[in-house]
């Protein structure tokens with residue numbers, strides 16, 4: 001097993017390829033289950049899927065989605081919750097029923113944290129497991145918010161965000177002091193249970209961590225390296241993010 005590399009001519013070409021794979025799945029499987037990511041990387045993918053919905057009749061009425069992660073401690077009205085991000089960038093523009101959309105909660109009480117996370121795992125299982133998982137990669141090598149040290153078999157849980165991850169989010173939050181310290185994330189094990197995984201990484205800033213994930217031995221210091229042991233993990237790169245391979 002090894003990661004299958006796709007080095008596209010541009011990020012637009014990468015996004016078109018991934019969107020087409022997702023559309024094919026959705027058209028061919030009655031109840032497709034998608035694992036979705038937030039961040040800058042998948043925004044053009046969501047734009048392309050919205051275009052396919054409006055211009056080519058792609059319907060999400062039968063689709064169920066599970067997002068990878070959510071910040072903890074934000075009011076539901078906060079613009080940076082991943083719930084709001086996903087609605088703003090994707091769900092508000094397609095025909096997916098609200099009941100089919102799953103994200104971890106941004107404001108779950110401490111006493112309910114464990115049961116909330118276990119219920120998320122159970123909901124994924126009850127939906128039949130994830131058919132197609134979208135991932136980005138953080139500069140710490142995280143997938144979801146599985147920061148260095150996350151075990152390969154970890155499940156959905158609360159995680160302390162790495163300092164680099166918080167720095168990368170600082171501008172969106174108007175300063176480091178406003179970035180949450182914790183999040184809920186699917187575990188590495190949750191992600192690795194997906195049947196097909198497409199990780200997208202664009203730009204020179206991702207080149208070194210992509211190289212470590214693909215070329216270095218598997219290590220819990222780079223969660224994305226666990227994808228080397230997945231039977232169907234694909235990296236969709238642009239020339240810049242592939243430049244250190």
Ligand code: F6R
Pocket residue numbers: 036037038039040041042068069135136137138139142143144145
């Ligand atoms: C987002 C997520 C993260 C991001 C990663 C890259 O739901 O789980 O792993 O995919 O931090 O973020 P961007 O795309 O902003 O570079």
